[in-house]
Amino acid sequence: MSLLxxxxKSDYGLAMLVMLAKRGVGEVVSTAEMVEEKELPRAFISQIAKEFIRVGIVGSKEGKGxxxxxxxxxxxxRVKEVVEAVEGKVRPAKCVHGECDRSDKCEHMRFxxxxxxxxxxxxxxxSLAEVIGR
Incomplete structure (x- = not known):
């Protein structure tokens, strides 16, 4: 996730979940509907959905309907769970999770x-409920 x-990908993921949440738990929404109503790129839908399925937020139904x-x-x-499903760990900079080659010289890592x-x-x-105004 970017600092700013x-x-x-996260924006599309939230849009997808908002649509699903407004329909209700267990109510199937087709990829075509997501493309048409939310203008989500078809290529991103399945990619993002796989991540949501992996963490147990979304399920899928194959075939007609x-x-x-x-x-x-x-x-x-939780919104954190949504963002982390598609982005990985929330972080404002790489150093937060030990991925910085300047960590021995960094003066703002603690911040x-x-x-x-x-x-x-x-x-x-x-929560997702708050995002949709419930």
């Missing part, structure tokens, strides 16, 4: 770690 905002459906109540789905914790807390504090 959500990536396109197939598509994707929400598996859990929107109250029980970045605190910022990452705060960002995680904010994303954890919101």
């Amino acid at each position: 905002g959500l990536s396109k 197939g598509g994707y459906f929400l598996k859990r109540d929107p109250e029980d789905i 970045m770690k605190r910022l990452a914790k705060d960002m995680e807390g904010v994303l954890e504090s919101y």
